[in-house]
Amino acid sequence: MAHHPLIERHQAVLDRAVAALASRDYWSPFPEFPKAYGETAVADGAAAFEALKGGELLTDQPGTDGRVGPGPEQGGEVSPYGPELGIAYPHASSPDALLAAMEAAQADWAKATPLFRAAVCVEILMRINARSTEFAQAVMHTTGQAFGMAFQAGGPHAQDRGLEAVAVAYAEQTRIPARAEWTKPQGKREPLVMEKEFVTRPRGVSLLIGCNTFPTWNGFPGLFASLATGNPVLVKPHPRAVLPLALTVAVAREVLAEAGFSPDVVLLAPELPGEGLAKTLAVRPEVRIIDYxxxxxxxxxxxxxxxxxxVYTEKAGVNSVLIASTDNYQGMLSNLAFSLSLYSGQMCTSPQNLLIPREGVATDQGVKSFTEVVDDLVGAVNSLLGDDSRAAALLGAIVNPGVLDRVERAGKGEYGELALAPRAVTVPEFPEAVSRTPALVVLDAARDELPGECFGPVAFAVAVESAHEGIELMERTVRERGAMTALAYTTDADTEWRVVGACVDAGVSLSLNLTGGVYVNQTAAFSDLHGTGANPAANAAYADSAFVANRFRVMEVRRPA
Amino acid sequence: MAHHPLIERHQAVLDRAVAALASRDYWSPFPEFPKAYGETAVADGAAAFEALKGGELLTDQPGTDGRVGPGPEQGGEVSPYGPELGIAYPHASSPDALLAAMEAAQADWAKATPLFRAAVCVEILMRINARSTEFAQAVMHTTGQAFGMAFQAGGPHAQDRGLEAVAVAYAEQTRIPARAEWTKPQGKREPLVMEKEFVTRPRGVSLLIGCNTFPTWNGFPGLFASLATGNPVLVKPHPRAVLPLALTVAVAREVLAEAGFSPDVVLLAPELPGEGLAKTLAVRPEVRIIDYxxxxxxxxxxxxxxxxxxVYTEKAGVNSVLIASTDNYQGMLSNLAFSLSLYSGQMCTSPQNLLIPREGVATDQGVKSFTEVVDDLVGAVNSLLGDDSRAAALLGAIVNPGVLDRVERAGKGEYGELALAPRAVTVPEFPEAVSRTPALVVLDAARDELPGECFGPVAFAVAVESAHEGIELMERTVRERGAMTALAYTTDADTEWRVVGACVDAGVSLSLNLTGGVYVNQTAAFSDLHGTGANPAANAAYADSAFVANRFRVMEVRRPA
Known part of the structure; x- marks a missing residue:
């Protein structure tokens, strides 16, 4: 049988992706700069986004009894930059209608080969990739990310994570061969010979519960892991960030239909205000996998x-930074200032608690006292964010009122003495946008309790007795509060040995001595795992075998040869 | 660094085992006939077993406040063949004592490399293998299996399943490399270069809750999967089948200590009558993995x-056989008679409901009516089991009073009309043993409800309207009751296509047209998966990636190169 054209088209990139998983060197088929998408790509994306406004998406979904949006009172989105999106989405008459459509659609998708499903998934990602500047607008105006970040994290980097999940799924499903012959010697008698087939079978409906801040980056791993293993996927977007996943669902449905499958293998389930749909869907017996x-x-x-x-969850944590010593003080300050500022700290990976020995930090510029380190970090942040236009391009907008409330309380000194007060930033083109530079609060571990998660642009400089105490606090924070990232600066082998051991034991991945263009907030698909599943912040990681291998089961058919 | 001698010794068998997982052809390093273990092996095993009687095992375990056994009133075992074993095991003063010892022991084991841990596990299995005839006695006198089966299933075949788990664990832990370099081009600027380490970390204490009938075969997969991934393992044996796992724990502790680890990485937790220890241990926060x-x-x-x-569970199910048509009637009858008789049907894989079209079955000897098929199967069973000595070698002894009660009720006609009444068999050498030939009960699907699980030597010949109805009943039984196996006889391509589809959809593995020396009750490690995890009988399979990949997590340490 000749291969389906999609297999011919995507086999090479799939094989390359599987190889990347094993080498864990840098690799991506998706360029991360807009100009790679053509001279007019940014303008085209903006125009495409404008054309979406006031319109209606996914009008072909089954079981619809009305619309979500376009107005905010009907669940329509309002950009953190100000404008209403004014886009309407289909509202399902009931979960039954959606689930019945998916169950009707799933048999053919389940029966497709892992290779064909992978090729369909790659095609979906390639079409999404071609529209990266449009997705960038959609992500920007639902999450508040600045355009540059919305493009990269919401576009090619999210696509990388999706492709990574497809590659793991393909590798896992083909680890046991589709056919095998089994020949068991029987001494002088004829051997026993059996022919065996191994058939993968999906679990059932997979539910993706999307988040507000990274709808595609955090959504694609589960979506594509489940889809590539044959499960239909019901996408329940965050009410403030529907559009990026609605576009995703639309592309997926288009590709599925073209490949001969029911488009209802993927459906969107947006909700009206107060509907509480995620809770209803999550306990339905048809739902066998949840990504959250x-x-x-x-x-x-x-x-x-x-x-x-x-249930695969990524929840909240408290990310710590140990500042014990450094041979590149300026590089450290710049790196930290960037990590604290990026998307106003509204990342599950943003550093929050900076643990700094009270007696000071040995640096290439001499020993710096606790106060000097804090002051110099404040200086680095101010230098990075001094110009509103440049600041806005890094900070983006505050994603929701809860975050704004926290940063305002920090600004009033409610969390402790301020080393750096948050400042309102005017965003060019979007005067209504609410944007804030980060607050830096000073605490002392001898006196103050360490803060729990404070999602948003609030960080804490915490005086500790020693690097040793800092490591203990970091480890305890990971165990008790969870953490998605950890960062340490040290030039001392013993301190490094201790902090590595503490992080491995506590179950968090560690970045050491970041002073250049790699930031603790960022993980790269095909190389870095995102999360560990070994501390309370998450029970899984993007994307290891454990994230994918149980989304399908293997049935065997054996017969005498 | 030079490799530990255990790695030198076992690297080849480990590599061969990993290769076997991918090919799924027959392979085993463990000979399955006693004579391969030496001329005197059987006698040596019997003598070793006799020497255990009246003695005490694992006297070196920590936290002990007394003994379990030797008498039955203290939880000592009584052989289904009659004799008391009279063996004493350590009783823990409390779960705290056991768990504290394991937590103290676990750090060094967690820090060992996956390769070293795999080599230690292979050494444990090799030493167990060398004592296979002694383990055969231990399994025989706790489960009631006949010696030949206790040797094979309790010895080399169980060791195969253990080695398979070690191989999957080793493969899974090394799928992500221990080190990687990541180089990301930056256009005209210097590339970003990071060095990355990936460190596997176990979850925590793993609890094995053993079963009565196959303490080693069903126990080794979870035990070795958890141990090889760095988790300490607490072995809670079934109160009637302590010895085989006590010997296992003793060997594991010996090898661990010789390799430089605390022996408390593996501990036995036998219990006094009525203690209900499994429930207590299962909800302890230290326990992070359970195999049951x-x-x-x-x-x-x-x-x-x-x-x-x-939680990985293998529970109960109802295994069906569809008899639609065959081109080897005698082979089918012989094969089924053996499968119904083996270990008195006391296997989770034994066939129970034989679905036979009311209008008869096309065979190479003409069409056989429902009644003829039933009569001929009765004849085949009687021919196989006519001689008590030969029968006992196949049937073994009834494992516990619950099974005996069921077969006696069947014999009284309580489950329906009897085509074959169970018969008491006298076991040579063991006049006290309770042994029974299987009962065959006749039902009609048009009139009778299909029976649920009836573990033991009771099977049902169920008249069905057609092969088609038989397939529907088989599929519904799998979905509602669960099943570990399914078997179908058909020479018709359409029927085969339907039954394959039904089994894959319902989530059970299927054997087709078994008429020779392969039986539906048996699965071979490195080739057949045991269970599917896709129906209510089990939530996992021995041993795929999903069974192992989540027993450990991966931590990353990255730094600029």
Missing amino acids: TGSTAFGDWLEENARQAL | TGSTAFGDWLEENARQAL
């Missing part, structure tokens, strides 16, 4: 209540 | 209550 990114409270609720499903 | 084989009720309880742990 968001608050610890709802993640814990899912783990406790969605007993019929495999 | 046994009743559906307790398996469901574990899944519901042991929320802090990954």
Whole structure:
């Protein structure tokens, strides 16, 4: 049988992706700069986004009884930069309607080969990639990310994570061969010979519960891991960030239909205000897999209540930085200033608690006292963010009122003495946008309790007795609060040995001595795992075998040869 | 650094095992006939077993406050063949004592490389293998298996399943390399270069809850999967089948200590009558992984209550056989008679419901009516089991009073009209042994409800309207009751296509047209998966990636090169 054209088209990139998983060197088929998409790509994306406004998406979905949006009172989105999006999405008459459509659609998708499903998934990602500047607008105006970040993190980097999941899924499904012959010697008698077939079978409906801040980057791993293993995927977007996943669903449905499958293998389930749809869907018996990114409270609720499903959660944590010593003081300050400022600290990977020995830090510029380090870090942030236009391009906008409330309380000194007060930034082109530079609060571990998660542009410079105490605090924070990242600066082999050991034991990945163009907030698909699944912040990682291998099961058919 | 001698010794067999996983052809390093272990091996094993009687095992375990056994009133075992074993095991003063010892022991084991841990596990299996005839006695006198089966299933075949788990664990832990370099081009600027280390970390204490009938075969996969991934393993044996796992734990502790680890990485937790220790241990926060084989009720309880742990269960099911048509009637009858008789049907894989079209079965000897098929199967069973000595070597002894009660009720006609009444068999050398030939009950699907699980030597010949109805009943039984196996006889391509589809959809593996020396009850490590994890009988399979990949997590340490 000749291969489907999609297999011919994408086999090479799939094989390359599988190879990248094993080498873990840098690799991506998706360029991360807009200009690679053509001279007019940015303008084209903006125009495409404008054309979406006031329109309606996914009008072909089954079981619809009305619309979500376009107005905010009907669940329509309002950009953190000000404008209403005014886009309407289909509202399902009931979960039954959606789930019945998916169950009707799933058989053919389940029966397709892992290779064909992978090729369909790659095609979906390639079409999304071609529209990266449009997705950038959609991500920007739902998350508040600045355009540059919305493009990279919401576009090619999210596509990388999706492709990574497809590659892991393909590798896992083909680890056991589709056919095998089994010949068992029987001494002088004829051997026993059996022919065996191994058939993968998906679990059932997979539910993606999207998040507000990274709808595509955090959504694509679960979506594509489930889809590539044959499960239909119901996408329940965050009410403030529907558009990026609605566009994703639309592309997926288009490609599925073209490849001969029912488009209802992928459906969107947006909700009206107050509907609480995620809770309803999560405990439906048809739902066998759930991927979730968001608050610890709802993640814990899912783990406790969605007993019929495999539940993969990324919740909240407190990320620590140990500043023990450095041979590149300026590089450290610049790197930290950038990490604290990027997207106003509204990343699950943003550093929060900076642990600095009270007696000071040995640097290439001599020993710097605790106060000097704090002051110099304040200086680095101010230098980075002094110009509003440049600041806005890094900070973006505050994603929701909860974050704004926290930064305002920090600004009033409610979290402790301020080394750096947050400042309102005017965003060019978007006078209504709410943007803030980060607050830096000074605490002393001898006196103050270490803060829990404070999502947004609030960081804490915490005086500690020694590097040793800093490591202990970091380890305890990871164990008790969870963490998505950890960062340490040290030139001392013993301190490095201790902090590595503490992080491995506590279950968090560690970045050491970042002073250049790699930031603790960022992980690269095909190389860095995102999360560890070994501390309370997340029970899984993007994307290892454990994230994918249980999304399908293997049935065997054997017969005498 | 030079490799540890255990690595030198076992690297080749480990590599061969990993290769076997991918090819799924027959392979085993463990000979399955006693004579391969030396002329005197059987006698030596019997003598070693006799020497254990009246003695005490694992006297070096920590936290002990007394003994379990030797008498039955203290939890000592009584052989299904009659004799008391009279062996004493250590009783822990409390779960705290055991768990504290394991937590103290676990750090060094967690820090060993996956390769070293795999080599230690292979050494444990090799030493167990060398004592296979002694393990055969231990399995025989705790499960009631006949010696030949106790040797094979309790010895080399169990060791195969253990080695398979070690191989999957080694492969999974080395899928992400221990070190990688990541070089990201930056256009005209210097590339970003990072050095990355990936460190596997175990989850924590792993609890093995052993079963009565196959303590080693069903115990080794979870035990070795957890041990090879760095988790300490607490072995809670079934109260009637302590010895085989006590010997296993003793060998593991010996090898661990010789390799420089604390022996407390593996501990045995036998219990006094009525102690209910499994429930207590299963919900301890230190316990992060549970492997269980046994009743559906307790398996469901574990899944519901042991929320802090990954829970892998193999529970109960109803295995069906469709008899639609055959081109080898005598071979089919002989094969089925053997499968029904082997270990008195006391296998989770034994066939139970034989679905036979009411209008008869096309065979190479003409069309056989329902009644003829039933009569001929009765004849085949009687021919196989006519001689008590030969029968006992196949049937073994009834494992416990619950099974005996069921077969006696069947014999009284309580389950339906009897085509074959069970017969008491006298076991040579063991006049006290309770042994029974299987009962065959005749039902009609048009009139009778299909029976649920009836573990033991009771099978049902069920008249069905057609092969098509038989397939529907088989599929519904798998979905509603669960199944570990399915078997179908058909010479018709359409029927085969339907039954394959039904089994894949319902989530059970299927054997077709077994008429020779391969039986539906048996699965071969490195080739056949045991269970599918896709129907209510089990939530996992021996041993795919999903069974192993989540028993450890991966931490990353990255730094600029």
